[in-house]
Amino acid sequence: MGQTLSTLAYLVASVLFIMALRGLSNPETSRQGNLYGMIGMGIAIIATLLRPGMGAGGIVLVLAGLAIGGTIGTLLAQRIQMTSLPQLVAAFHSLVGMAAVFVAAAAFYSPESFGIGYAGNIKAASLVEMSLGLAIGAITFSGSVIAFAKLDGRMSGAPIIFKGQHMLNAALGALLLVLVIAFVATGSPILFWLIALLSFALGFLLIIPIGGADMPVVVSMLNSYSGWAAAGIGFTIGNLLLIVTGALVGASGAILSYIMCKGMNRSIINVLLGGFGSDSGAAAGPGAGNADRAPVKAGSPEDAAYIMKNAQKIIIVPGYGMAVAQAQQVVREMADLLKKEGAEISYAIHPVAGRMPGHMNVLLAEANVPYDEVHELEEINAEFADADVAYVIGANDVTNPAAKTDKSSAIYGMPILDVERAKTVFFVKRGMASGYAGVENELFFRPNTMMLFGDAKKVTQQIVQSLQK
Amino acid sequence: MNPQQIANEAASLSDRAALLAEHARQLAETAAPLAAAAEPFLLMLTIFLMACFVGYYVVWNVTPALHSPLMGVTNAISSVIVVGAILATGLAESLAAQIFGFIGVTLASVNIFGGFLVTRRMLSMFKKKGS
Numbered sequence: 001m002g003q004t005l006s007t008l009a010y011l012v013a014s015v016l017f018i019m020a021l022r023g024l025s026n027p028e029t030s031r032q033g034n035l036y037g038m039i040g041m042g043i044a045i046i047a048t049l050l051r052p053g054m055g056a057g058g059i060v061l062v063l064a065g066l067a068i069g070g071t072i073g074t075l076l077a078q079r080i081q082m083t084s085l086p087q088l089v090a091a092f093h094s095l096v097g098m099a100a101v102f103v104a105a106a107a108f109y110s111p112e113s114f115g116i117g118y119a120g121n122i123k124a125a126s127l128v129e130m131s132l133g134l135a136i137g138a139i140t141f142s143g144s145v146i147a148f149a150k151l152d153g154r155m156s157g158a159p160i161i162f163k164g165q166h167m168l169n170a171a172l173g174a175l176l177l178v179l180v181i182a183f184v185a186t187g188s189p190i191l192f193w194l195i196a197l198l199s200f201a202l203g204f205l206l207i208i209p210i211g212g213a214d215m216p217v218v219v220s221m222l223n224s225y226s227g228w229a230a231a232g233i234g235f236t237i238g239n240l241l242l243i244v245t246g247a248l249v250g251a252s253g254a255i256l257s258y259i260m261c262k263g264m265n266r267s268i269i270n271v272l273l274g275g276f277g278s279d280s281g282a283a284a285g286p287g288a289g290n291a292d293r294a295p296v297k298a299g300s301p302e303d304a305a306y307i308m309k310n311a312q313k314i315i316i317v318p319g320y321g322m323a324v325a326q327a328q329q330v331v332r333e334m335a336d337l338l339k340k341e342g343a344e345i346s347y348a349i350h351p352v353a354g355r356m357p358g359h360m361n362v363l364l365a366e367a368n369v370p371y372d373e374v375h376e377l378e379e380i381n382a383e384f385a386d387a388d389v390a391y392v393i394g395a396n397d398v399t400n401p402a403a404k405t406d407k408s409s410a411i412y413g414m415p416i417l418d419v420e421r422a423k424t425v426f427f428v429k430r431g432m433a434s435g436y437a438g439v440e441n442e443l444f445f446r447p448n449t450m451m452l453f454g455d456a457k458k459v460t461q462q463i464v465q466s467l468q469k
Numbered sequence: 470m471n472p473q474q475i476a477n478e479a480a481s482l483s484d485r486a487a488l489l490a491e492h493a494r495q496l497a498e499t500a501a502p503l504a505a506a507a508e509p510f511l512l513m514l515t516i517f518l519m520a521c522f523v524g525y526y527v528v529w530n531v532t533p534a535l536h537s538p539l540m541g542v543t544n545a546i547s548s549v550i551v552v553g554a555i556l557a558t559g560l561a562e563s564l565a566a567q568i569f570g571f572i573g574v575t576l577a578s579v580n581i582f583g584g585f586l587v588t589r590r591m592l593s594m595f596k597k598k599g600s
Contacts (some may be wrong), residue, residue: 058559069578077586106557110566251524358536
């Protein structure tokens with residue numbers, strides 16, 4: 001396949017990738033979109049394998065790599081639990097970053113294969129692009145490894161902060177710039193690997209101060225980085241498909257990071273500086289630490305079942321706690337029974353309800369909740385006012401009215417779900433512990449709130465049993 | 470000013486003009502390869518920026534309910550970096566570059582297959598009421 005033909009094939013692949021993203025505007029067209037993406041990737045790989053000069057030995061090696069990687073990828077995709085999706089995505093991002101590092105290294109040691117000069121005499125512009133791709137790839141790799149470890153619980157989600165951290169990062173950033181300039185001037189292999197090492201260290205240092213609660217932003221941000229890394233490599237080897245795809249992915253990740261930040265009312269800078277949130281809202285016993293407040297009203301699952309049986313409109317507000325307790329399935333059973341009683345059920349999802357953008361929607365879809373019953377914050381917030389019941393399960397901070405009223409609160413300004421407007425609010429919770437943000441929820445003490453203390457799954461199961469009677 | 474002086478002035482002016490012209494010619498000669506090098510870069514930059522805009526508008530159109538599948542798909546397509554790895558594996562003459570290429574192909578393939586398949590799994594779960 002000649003140069004023109006392969007360029008044409010790359011163009012077709014770019015268009016198919018754009019159509020893949022376009023398909024995701026609607027669940028109906030999304031499966032088709034994913035298929036377009038697969039076809040685009042297939043075309044890109046085949047067109048590259050058919051390029052002139054491809055030796056038989058090389059093709060065999062490539063096919064072997066595809067087979068090994070493909071098998072691992074397929075197994076991972078089939079076995080992963082949907083609750084662990086964020087970890088998997090973080091791990092995948094790290095692979096893109098590492099692949100970028102290796103491609104940059106290959107281009108450095110064999111520049112003639114990419115038409116960017118000869119070993120020891122690479123064009124300066126190409127060296128600039130190469131060091132960009134290399135540095136972003138390496139930062140994506142080590143940053144994603146940390147994000148993976150934090151999300152997977154292999155490492156505490158608590159932010160790791162030490163004195164002079166930001167100064168150190170700034171100094172290392174400046175040093176990186178110096179190394180890049182020296183590398184472009186000399187083209188020395190030692191400098192190439194020093195840039196890689198320093199970038200690995202930077203990626204690591206940039207993510208360790210960021211707390212577990214901010215991981216949705218970090219995962220989106222690393223998604224963006226992996227795109228920019230691909231684009232950087234595209235510039236290095238002069239490949240338009242890589243540039244276009246990298247830009248698409250980079251833009252996508254940036255938008256998701258923005259949406260996540262807005263969902264928490266935090267600026268991206270604030271998130272990156274880190275230190276916010278902890279491992280998880282540690283569970284305390286009922287009533288712990290609130291001796292001086294008005295008593296909370298605790299109810300039994302039977303009470304809740306009785307009230308919900310007579311309700312017309314019920315809004316379920318799931319948070320990540322529901323997924324941790326694996327309660328999605330039983331929540332859906334409860335909803336089915338209530339529908340039979342004539343109630344109208346909908347689900348309200350906060351942008352940061354899960355551990356990555358859209359995570360809660362996937363978890364509900366997995367439990368066979370129809371997607372047209374699931375609504376985003378803006379769509380549903382006005383409806384709480386005429387809801388009979390708001391059933392809050394595993395969510396806390398995202399319902400806290402202090403975000404609207406208390407300027408001193410850590411979550412002030414964060415958009416919240418207006419559950420307090422419902423006639424009755426049920427709060428399924430293990431105890432009185434505060435959420436990720438470490439802020440107490442005044443909703444617990446409202447007269448129209450009834451606390452249902454216990455494990456999310458068990459409490460809901462008991463409600464289901466009472467409803468069946 | 471007598472005619473002789475004017476003639477001398479004119480002669481020295483023309484000499485200087487000739488010198489400037491020569492200088493300009495030399496500058497143009499050095500600039501030409503620079504411009505030639507800048508041209509493909511500018512082309513790439515243009516396409517890059519256009520693609521950023523396309524990505525921006527297309528992604529804002531993605532329904533928030535499908536943001537996780539969006540990450541899955543973008544993750545898979547960013548592995549198009551495999552193209553660079555394949556070229557290195559197949560075309561490189563240095564053994565080191567070939568090994569780097571092979572590792573790159575393997576890593577990116579995990580992502581390609583894993584990314585698209587996990588997205589397919591996610592999307593297959595999204596069902597409408599009553600279906």
